[in-house]
Amino acid sequence: MSTEPFGEDTVADARELIARYPESRSALLPLLHLVQSVQGYVSQEGIAFCAQQLGLSEAEVSAVATFYTMYKRKPCGEHLVSVCTNTLCAAMGGDAVYQKLQRHLGSDDEPLGHEQVAGTPGEPGSIMLEHAECLAACDLAPVLQVNYEYFDNQTEQSAVELVDALQRGDKPAPTRGAPLSDFKTVERRLAGLLPDADDEYWSDVDGPSQAVETVRGAQLAADRGWTAPAMSDDVPLPEVEAK
Template sequence: MSSNSERTASYPFSEEFHSHFAGTGGVDQSDQSTAIDEHTMEELRGLAARYPEPRSALLPMLHLVQSVDGRVSPAGIEACARVLGITPAQVSGVATFYTMYKRRPAGEHHIGICTTSVCAILGGDVLLDRVEHRLGIKEGQTTPDGKFSLERIECNAACDFAPIMMVNWEFMDNMTPRKADEILDALAAGKTVHSSRGATITSWRDSERVLAGFPDGRADEGPTAGEASLSGLEIARQHGWSAPGPQRTAPDTESETQSDSANQSEGRSRDE
């Protein structure tokens, strides 16, 4: 491809795990190892059976391949192709299009740092520099011990929490370089880390399994909403503003909500 040289020039790291940039080629055939077994094949077939047309399951299936192999492996491509009755080339064509599919093993924890407009003006690039420095790798690379991989991501729909960092696709809101350091230190030391709007951090592979459509039962962790999400609601409450006329938030809502926040633990036991 004529444009290869240019793209490679802007992403000069041979160890990249991305598969989606043309300059880095397709699926990595040099490493044929795999952990896909008959159980995984069964799950892949199960995914295909969930959809009216099996091929719709391809994206979830590739997520599952990543959760097993830590990347889109050649064997994973073969497996998907076999289950769906399409060619491996067709599967790689899809796998190389999407940014979440990795051609080389991502780390145990996959770090994403947003440097798109709002995050950028609020310091996303500084954050990325700092994390690159801290981990000793560049974006698109994995640390030699396989603990972390780092990616520059585009807008992750959390602009009101900018700048953000994603750890295994869980939100880390309102980041600063110091906070990022603390999180990385804790992860490196194997300590428990909570996402600011999500569950406890486990691993990138666990996250990929949920994305494949196998819930891990941890939806109830984390808050209802982040602080910024509630800005408008709080101001409306202070001023007594609400939608007009008959509405679903009946007259006693205000007091109910207040008592709810006061007795959160009680509310929890009632919910169960």
């Protein structure tokens, strides 16, 4: 299998990532993010590239790439919009937000499906929509993410305004976290290829991440001296039968 789209720079990035691990195969997850930063998804050429760089079989790489939902097997949009539809968000309106975006980005007759793209994949303003499992921000439900940055306390209207802005080429500020960029740029960061701390793009990866709602409980507990009971050291572990 050809590894055509991946040039010398990508090979150099891959070698830098691989050198961070005692076992080269441990670099597979970062390498799959690197592949997505180049192509916007994990193509068959991307699978072959990872296999070649790591001395693995393509079957081994495929097994990993198809296990994790963060690796896309078809071209993503400029942006990835992930709407949490897990229990708490669903109850707080997340299902309605997702269904609204499906119809808004598609149509009433043909709502956009999970991991389908509105627009031409990779082109400016294109959006891949997905429903996501719990995004670990239940106290701010319903939440969605754009390229993994949080937009908290969403409504159908705020979500529509958000995707409209993305389609116009705007980059609305997330509720917290780093400023918005695009899916490929974020994939490079997730691969572990960060800009230097004095680089003008450092703000891509840095930003306030604390949500007032999240720390309020901890602050109340601290103010009132509440502590969780200590875990006893003599709690017996369950017996596990050898097979």
